[in-house]
Amino acid sequence: MKLNGRIILLFVLIINFVSCQKQKEEDLYKTAMEDLKNGNTKSAIENLEKIIDQNPYSEIAPEAYFTLGSLYQSIDDDSVHRTVNYQKALSYYLELIDKFPNHKHTPEAIFMAGFISAEYLKDYQNASHYYKKFLKAYPDHELAVSVKAELENLGKSPEEILREKGIDTKAKGN
Template sequence: MRKNPILLLPSLLLLTFCSKVNDQELFDKAKKELEEQKYVEAVALFDSLVTAVSSSEFAPQALFESAKIYHSEKIPNLSKEESMNKAVEYYKKLYEGYPDYKESASAMMMTGFILANELNRPEEAKVVYEEFLKKYPNSELVNSVKLELESLGLSPDEILNRLAKGTK
C-alpha cells in the first residue's frame, strides 16, 4: 500500500508548527524566569531548549543568556571560579556551535576575557584571542581583543603605566 505524500504534508506542517511554538514557548518561559530573577530555573529552561532542539532559532540566544547568567555569578552555591568556568563553557558552545550568530564574536571575546582576567589563565586566553582575530577579522571588537592580547599577564598598574606613557 502506497501512501499519498500530499496527505502527509499537513501532518508535517503541523508537526513543524508545533515544534516552533514549543521552542518559542520554552524560550519565552526562560526569559520570564530570567526577568523574575529565577536564574537557576532560567538556565534549566535554556538548557532544555538547546538540548531538545539545537537547531532552534532560539538555541544560540539561550546559550548566550546562560553564559551571561553564570558570568554575572547569579547562580547560588557556586564559587566564583565555578561560575566563570560555566560562563566560559556556555560562551564556547555558542561560538563553536553557532559561529555566524550575531553574538558569537562577543562570546569568543568574553571567553578570552574571563580566562585572562577572572580565571588567571593567560595562555588559554591568548589562544582564544588569536583565534578570534582569525575568525572575526572584521569585528568591531578587534581593537579590544588586540589590546587584551597586549595586556596579557600584566597587572592593572602595569597596564595603567603603559597607557600613561603611551606605549604598548
C-alpha cells in the same frame, strides 16, 4: 496507492511535530526572559537549558547559549562556585561558537571566551588563542581594539599596566 497515503501521513506528522517543537522552544525562551525580568535567574537558566537539551541546533538555541553564558558569568556565588560558574559560562560561549559560527553573537562569544579565560580562570594560553581567533575572523569589529589591548596586557596586573604607561600607582602622602 496505500504507500503514497502513508508517506503523506508521515510527512504531515513530521511537519506537525516540528512546528509544535518550535513553538515549545519559543515559549520556553519567552518564559525564561520573563523569569529574568522578575529576578528569577534559576528558573530562567532551567528554561534556557531545556531549549538546548531538546534541540541544540534549533533557531533559538544560539540566543539560549549566549544568554546562559552571560548568566553564568554574572552569578555572584562564593569563590568555589564562582569558578564553576565561569567554566559553565565559557562552555556555553564555546558551544555557540562551535555550533553557530556565523551567528550575530559569535564575535562577542569569542571575546567573552578570551575574557573569561584570562580574567577569571587565569588561563592565558587559551585566552590568547581566543583573542587571536577573534582578530583573525573579525579584524574590523567594534571589539577589535579591546581585544588588541587584552592581548597586549594578558597576564599583567593593573599596576603593571599603569606602570608601563608611565602612571605612578603609589599613593602620594602629605
